[in-house]
Amino acid sequence: MTSADNTQVEAKNRSLWGDVWSQFRTHKGAMLGMIVFAIILFGVTAGPFLWKTDPQYLDIRAKNTFPMVSCFFTGSQMAQCFTDPTSIKFFDPDAEVLERIKVSWAHPIGTDQLGRDLLAQLLQGGRVSLAVGMTAMLLSLVLGTVVGVVAGYFKRLDGPLMRATDLFLALPLLPLLLVIIMLFRDTLRNAFGPETGIFLLIVFIIGITSWMQTARIVRGDVLALKEREFILAANSIGTPSNRIITRHILPNILSPIMVSATLGVATAIITESALSFLGLGFPSDFPTWGRLLFDGTTFIQQSPARVIWPGLAISLTVLSVNFIGDGLRDALDPRIRGR
Amino acid sequence: MLNYTIRRLMFTIPTLLFISFVIFLILDMAPNDPTGNLPMTIPPEVREKIRISLGLDSPMYVRYLLWCKQFFINEPLNLIGEWFNVCIGACEDRLRVRSWATRSPVVDLIAERMPQTLWVVGMSYVVSIVIALPIGVISAYKQYSWFDQVGTFVSMVGFSIPTFFTGVMLIVIFSVWVPNDSIFWLPSIYDTTHQVTDWPSFWFQMRQMVMPVMVLALYNAAQLSRFMRASMLDNLSQDYVRTARAKGLKEKTVLLVHVLRNSMIPVVTVIALSVPQVFGGAIITEQIFRVNGLGQLLIIGIQGADIPLVQTLTFVFAVLIVLFNLVADILYGLLDPRIRYD
Numbered sequence: 102m103t104s105a106d107n108t109q110v111e112a113k114n115r116s117l118w119g120d121v122w123s124q125f126r127t128h129k130g131a132m133l134g135m136i137v138f139a140i141i142l143f144g145v146t147a148g149p150f151l152w153k154t155d156p157q158y159l160d161i162r163a164k165n166t167f168p169m170v171s172c173f174f175t176g177s178q179m180a181q182c183f184t185d186p187t188s189i190k191f192f193d194p195d196a197e198v199l200e201r202i203k204v205s206w207a208h209p210i211g212t213d214q215l216g217r218d219l220l221a222q223l224l225q226g227g228r229v230s231l232a233v234g235m236t237a238m239l240l241s242l243v244l245g246t247v248v249g250v251v252a253g254y255f256k257r258l259d260g261p262l263m264r265a266t267d268l269f270l271a272l273p274l275l276p277l278l279l280v281i282i283m284l285f286r287d288t289l290r291n292a293f294g295p296e297t298g299i300f301l302l303i304v305f306i307i308g309i310t311s312w313m314q315t316a317r318i319v320r321g322d323v324l325a326l327k328e329r330e331f332i333l334a335a336n337s338i339g340t341p342s343n344r345i346i347t348r349h350i351l352p353n354i355l356s357p358i359m360v361s362a363t364l365g366v367a368t369a370i371i372t373e374s375a376l377s378f379l380g381l382g383f384p385s386d387f388p389t390w391g392r393l394l395f396d397g398t399t400f401i402q403q404s405p406a407r408v409i410w411p412g413l414a415i416s417l418t419v420l421s422v423n424f425i426g427d428g429l430r431d432a433l434d435p436r437i438r439g440r
Numbered sequence: 441m442l443n444y445t446i447r448r449l450m451f452t453i454p455t456l457l458f459i460s461f462v463i464f465l466i467l468d469m470a471p472n473d474p475t476g477n478l479p480m481t482i483p484p485e486v487r488e489k490i491r492i493s494l495g496l497d498s499p500m501y502v503r504y505l506l507w508c509k510q511f512f513i514n515e516p517l518n519l520i521g522e523w524f525n526v527c528i529g530a531c532e533d534r535l536r537v538r539s540w541a542t543r544s545p546v547v548d549l550i551a552e553r554m555p556q557t558l559w560v561v562g563m564s565y566v567v568s569i570v571i572a573l574p575i576g577v578i579s580a581y582k583q584y585s586w587f588d589q590v591g592t593f594v595s596m597v598g599f600s601i602p603t604f605f606t607g608v609m610l611i612v613i614f615s616v617w618v619p620n621d622s623i624f625w626l627p628s629i630y631d632t633t634h635q636v637t638d639w640p641s642f643w644f645q646m647r648q649m650v651m652p653v654m655v656l657a658l659y660n661a662a663q664l665s666r667f668m669r670a671s672m673l674d675n676l677s678q679d680y681v682r683t684a685r686a687k688g689l690k691e692k693t694v695l696l697v698h699v700l701r702n703s704m705i706p707v708v709t710v711i712a713l714s715v716p717q718v719f720g721g722a723i724i725t726e727q728i729f730r731v732n733g734l735g736q737l738l739i740i741g742i743q744g745a746d747i748p749l750v751q752t753l754t755f756v757f758a759v760l761i762v763l764f765n766l767v768a769d770i771l772y773g774l775l776d777p778r779i780r781y782d
Contacts, residue, residue, distance in 0.1 A: 130596070271459060271765065273757030275720040276738055280750055281466060283742045371602045375724055378604045379739060391604075398608055398728075405612040412605035420600040427596075 124432040131428020134421035141418055145227035154207075156225040156388060160216035166203050168211040168219075168406045211406055213396065223410055226388035230415070233304055233373045233389070238365035240308030242315060246358060249319025250346055254327065263320070266313050274310050278372070281306050282381045296387050303382065307369050315361045322354045356433035363426035367419045374415050390415045445770055452762055457508075459758045460751075464504050467747050494540060510537045511752065515547050541746040549737060549749065550756065556632050557733030561722050563649060564656035569711065572661040576668020576707075580676060581695060591665065598662030603721055607655045607728035614651065626651055630731040652729045656721055660714065667710050671703040678702075705775045712768040716761040 125131055149156075172182035182204065210219045252262035282302060289298035326332060326349075335345050374391025376382040383389050385396060390411040397407030482490075495503060514534050521527060536545040575595075579588040615628040627648045636642050675681065676699055684694045723735030730736075734753065741749035773779050 130593075268455065268458065268462075271455065271758060271761050272462070273716070273720065273754055273761060275723055276750075276754045276757050277463070277466065279723075279738070279742050280754065283745070284467070284469075367600070374602060375604060378724065379727060381742075394604065394608065401608065401611060402616060405616055408605075408608045408612065412608060416597075416601040416605055419602070420597060423596060423600050 121432045125428050128428035128431055130424040131432075134424030134428070137417060137421040138425060141227065141414070141421070142231070145224055145231055148224035149221070149228070152220055152224060154218040154221040156217060156221035157386065158217065160208075160212065160218070162216065163203075163205065163208060163212050164214055164216040165400075165404060166205055166208045166212040166216075167404065168410075169204055169206070169209050170406070171204060210410055211404060213407060214400060219393075219407065219410060222388045222393060223390070223414060226390050226393050226411065227414060227418075229300075229383065229387070229389045230370055230373060230391070231418070233300065233307070234366045234370040236304045237307035237311070237369040237373070238362055240304060241312040241365055241369075242358065242362050244308065245312035245315025245361070246319055246351075246354075248312065249316040250323055250350065250354075252316070253320040253323025254342065254346060254350065259320075262316075266316050269310070269313050272310075275375070278306055278310060278376060279379065279381055282376060286381075295384055299383050299387075303373055303376065307372050311365065311368060311372075315358070315365070318357045318361060319354055322357055323350055326350055326353055356429075359433065360426055360430045363422055363429060367422040367426070370415065370419055370422075441770075441773055444773065448766055448769065452766060456755075456759060456762055459762075460508070460511075460755050461504065463751055463754050463758070464500075464507065467751055468500055468503075506535075507537065507748070507751065510535055511755070519547075537748050537752055539741070539746050539749045541741070541744045541749070546749050546752045550734065550753065553732060553734050553737050556630075556731055557719070557722055557726070557735065560630075560649065560652050560725070560731055560733065561656065561718055564653045565660065565711075565715070565718060567653055567657035568660035568664060571657065572664035573668055573707075575661070576665040577672055577695070577700060579665070580669045580672030583673065588669075592669075595662040595665050598658050599666070603655050603659050604724050604728060606658060607651070607725060610651045610655060611728070628729065630729045632732050652725050652731060655725050655728070656718060659721065660718060663714070664707070664710065668703070668707050671706050672699060675699045675703045705772065708775060709768040709772050712764050712771055715764045716757065719757060719760055 169183070172179055208218050208220065210223070212218055213222075248262055248266065252259045252266075285302060286299065289302045292298060293301060332345060332349055335349055340348075370390075373382060373389065374394065377389050377391030378395045380395060383392050385392065393411040394408050394415070397404075397411065400407055491497065495506070498506075514536055518534060518536060537547065538544065539546050539549060542549065575591050579585075579591040582588055610626075611628045614624060614626040618625045628651070630648050630652060634641065634645060634648070636645050681694060681699060684698050685691075689698075719734070722733065723738060725731070726733045726735040727739060734756075738750065738753050740746075741753060
C-alpha cells in the first residue's frame with residue numbers, strides 16, 4: 102500500500118464533530134446567524150480599538166447630531182451631504198427657514214443630548230451586554246447541570262432537588278429580579294464600586310433564576326443514560342460515581358447542554374436589557390444596549406435613531422444566537438443528522 | 441380526575457405559603473431602610489418612631505405571620521363583607537395590608553389597577569391566539585412551502601425581538617413619523633381615564649389600545665405559532681390521518697376536525713402555561729405606553745421601597761403562576777383521554 106492510498110483512507114474517516122459540523126452547515130439560518138454573531142463579537146471586542154472616540158467624552162457642541170443615514174432624506178443634496186456634511190442646509194417647513202442638518206463623519210451614527218458619540222457607546226455597551234449574557238449563561242449552565250446530574254444520578258436527592266426546581270419555576274421572576282436589584286444595589290455598589298458591583302449583582306441574579314430548564318432537561322437525559330449497559334459495565338468494574346459522571350455521563354449529555362447554552366445567552370441578554378430598560382440596571386454613565394435604549398426613549402421625538410441602533414443591536418444578537426441554537430439542535434440530534 | 445385535582449389543590453397551599461415566605465425573606469434581608477427616602481432634616485428619634493409606627497420593631501416571624509393573617513384572613517373577610525354589604529366580626533377596625541407610601545389598603549390599589557392590565561393583557565392574548573393558530577395550521581399543512589418558510593422566519597424574528605424594542609419602534613413609526621392628522625396616527629400614551637360613552641370615544645379607545653395590545657400579541661403569537669406548527673406536524677404523520685383519508689373523508693374534515701382537535705391538546709396547555717409570563721411581559725409594555733396597570737404599580741412600589749405593596753403584588757404574580765400551572769395540568773388530563781392521573 103502506498104502512502105497516497107493511506108491519506109485517501111484517512112480522509113474518509115468521519116468524526117462525530119465533523120458530522121455535526123457538516124449538518125450544521127446545511128442549516129442556512131444557523132450559518133447566517135453565526136456570521137452575524139461573529140461580526141458583532143468582533144465589533145464589540147476589537148471595535149473600541151479601531152474607533153478610538155471615548156464613549157464618555159462630552160462633545161457638547163456636537164450634541165444631538167443626526168446619523169449619516171439621514172443624508173438619504175436630503176434629496177438633491179445627497180452627494181454633497183456625504184462628501185461635505187457640515188455644509189448642508191435644508192428647508193424646515195415648520196420654522197420656514199433654512200436649517201443646517203446636523204450630520205458629521207466624526208459621529209457617523211450621531212450623538213446623544215450631551216454630545217457623547219453613539220457609535221463608541223454602542224461598541225462599549227455591547228461589550229457589557231455580551232459579557233453579562235455570557236457570564237450569566239455560564240453560571241446558570243453550571244448550576245443547572247450540577248442540579249440536573251445530581252438529581253438524575255443520585256436517587257435520594259432527586260425528590261428534594263426537583264421540588265426545589267419546581268419551586269423556582271413558580272416564582273415570579275421578573276418582579277423578584279427587580280426587587281432584588283432595587284434592594285441590594287447600594288450595598289454591592291459600596292462593596293465593589295459602582296460598575297463591578299452592579300455587574301456582579303446582575304450576573305448573579307440572572308444566573309440563579311434561569312437554571313431550571315437546563316436542570317430539567319439534563320435530569321431527564323441522565324435518568325435515561327443511567328439505565329444503559331455501558332454505565333452498568335462501568336459500575337461493575339467498580340468505577341466510582343464521580344468518575345462515571347465525568348467520564349461517561351457528562352460527554353453524553355453535551356448536546357442538550359450546548360443547546361441550552363446558546364439559548365441561555367439570548368435570554369440573559371434580553372433580561373439584562375429589560376432590567377436596564379426599566380431603569381434598574383447599570384448606571385447611565387456605564388452604557389449597555391438596554392440602557393442606551395432606555396435613555397433614547399426620552400428623546401424619541403427629536404432623534405428616533407437613538408432607540409433604533411441599540412434596539413437593532415440587541416435584536417440582531419438575540420436573533421443570530423437563536424438561529425445558531427436552532428441549527429445546533431438539529432445538528433446534534435442523531436435522528437436528524439445524516440438524512 | 442376529581443381526586444387528582446383535590447390532591448393538587450391541597451399541595452398548592454404549602455407551595456404558596458412557602459413562596460410567600462421566600463418573598464418576605466428576600467424583602468426582609470434587604471439592607472435598605474423605608475425611611476431612607478424621607479428628608480434628611482427629620483431627627484433620628486422621629487425616624488425611629490416612624491419605623492415603629494410601620495411595625496418594623498417586631499421580629500421577622502411576627503411580621504410575616506401578621507402579613508399572613510392580614511392577607512389570608514382579613515382581606516377575604518373584607519371582600520366578602522363588601523360584596524354582600526354585611527359586617528363580619530369587627531369589620532370597622534380590621535387590620536388590612538396597607539401601603540406605606542399611600543396609606544391605603546394594598547388590595548384596593550390592586551383592584552383599582554386590575555381592569556387596565558386585564559384589558560390589555562386579555563385582548564393581546566385573544567389577538568395572539570387568533571393570529572397564531574391559522575399560521576401554525578397552514579405552515580404545518582404546507583410544510584417547506586414559501587408560506588412556511590416566511591412564517592417560520594417571522595416567528596423566529598418575533599420571538600427574538602424583545603417587547604421593549606417592538607413597543608418603542610411602533611411608537612417611532614405610528615406616533616412620530618406618521619403625521620398627527622393621519623388616520624394611522626396612534627397615541628403613544630394610554631389614557632386610562634378615558635370613558636367609552638359613544639362611537640367616537642369607542643374609536644379612540646380602540647386606537648389607544650392598538651399598540652400595547654399588538655406588542656404583546658406579536659410576541660405571543662410568534663411562540664404559539666411555533667408550537668402549533670410542531671404539534672400539527674406530529675399529528676399529520678399519524679396513522680389515524682391516513683385512515684381518515686382512506687375512508688374518503690374530505691380533506692377539510694381530516695385537517696380541521698381530526699388533526700386540529702388532537703394537536704390543540706398540547707397547545708391549549710401551552711396557552712395556559714404562558715398566561716403568567718404574559719402578565720410579566722405586561723410590566724414592560726405598561727412602562728412603555730404608560731398604562732397605569734399592575735406592572736406600573738409594581739415599579740412604583742419598588743422605586744418607593746413600599747414593602748407591603750411589593751410583597752403583596754409579587755405574591756399575586758406567584759399565585760397566577762401556580763394557578764395556571766395547575767390549570768394546564770388539569771386541562772391536559774381532561775383533553776387527552778390517554779392521560780389518566782389516578
